[in-house]
Amino acid sequence: MRILVTGASGLLGLNLALEAARDHTVFGVTNRNPIDTDSFMVRNTDLLVPGACERLLDETQPDWVVHCAALAIIDACEADPAQAQQLNTEVPAKLASIVARGGARFLHVSTDAVFDGIRGNYDEQDTPNPLSVYAKTKLAGERAVADTNPDAIIARVVLYGWSLNGKRSLAEFFFNNLSAGKPVIGFTDVFFCPLLVNDLAHIFLQMLAAGLNGLYHVVSSECLSKYDFGVRIARKFGLSEDLISPTSVAESGLAAARSPNLTLRTDKLARDLGVPPPDISSGLENFYSLYKQGYPQMLKAIRHQTRM
Helix, strand or coil: CEEEEECCCCHHHHHHHHHHCCCCEEEEEECCCCCCCCCCEEEECCCCCCCHHHHHHHHHCCCEEEECCCCCCHHHHHHCHHHHHHHHHHHHHHHHHHHHHHCCEEEEEEEHHHCCCCCCCECCCCCCCCCCHHHHHHHHHHHHHHHHCCCCEEEEECEECCCCCCCCCHHHHHHHHHHCCCCEEEECCCEECCEEHHHHHHHHHHHHHCCCCEEEEECCCCCEEHHHHHHHHHHHHCCCHHHEEEECHHHCCCCCCCCCECCECCHHHHHHHCCCCCCHHHHHHHHHHHHHCCHHHHHHHHHHHCCC
């Protein structure tokens, strides 16, 4: 298959492009953070430029398009709601429409943050109630994609893994600080279901190959607090869990509202793929194995090549 991946310098887009390139022809779209790799073909494109999406699809002729690009920094969205609206709502709507007309399959990446987190244990039928600008624009993006491309897959995700700059995921935050002996806080009252990005990439490819469509929760089959996640990271890497201070999110002083209980059900995904997504233990085992194999250094090499 020919696969187009937007946001190919981001945590999800880069890892997805690398995983998919093992068996497919992959085009990775970058913008402000160019990369240099022989693993897949890179297209540097600003999707906001008029006609850019059309030209990109015409040049690459993809069978599958996975839209990972977004303004995902929560406080940046609060500071610039107009840009968040452009990147998280308008661009995916336009891209989904163009892809639908061309006949390719489209997978749009959304977020668990569309829920307010009051109750938790949400399934795909539950009504979202986003709290932040980021979450509101991502939900609007979901709805726009569904309207313009009913055959699209819309995947709500929460993920971690190794990134281009080594600072894009919560797992890296804990690993970097604990490795340096620095104390950190871990929220005891914020719950989520993080899935290793490499596992998420393979699930996306399975969903596209199976011809699925509609809304899915694509997260880990196991959920835990962010404090407990940090502790699990510390134990897996042999680091000191005593450096992690259990903290309430109310004491943190964060600018944007956070949803406290973003536990999501994955029954629909497990039913339609015939297997549940991985749990936390297997994900962290793979995260650790990638570290031992030098995967973070390989990603940094991709980044450093662009600076030469």
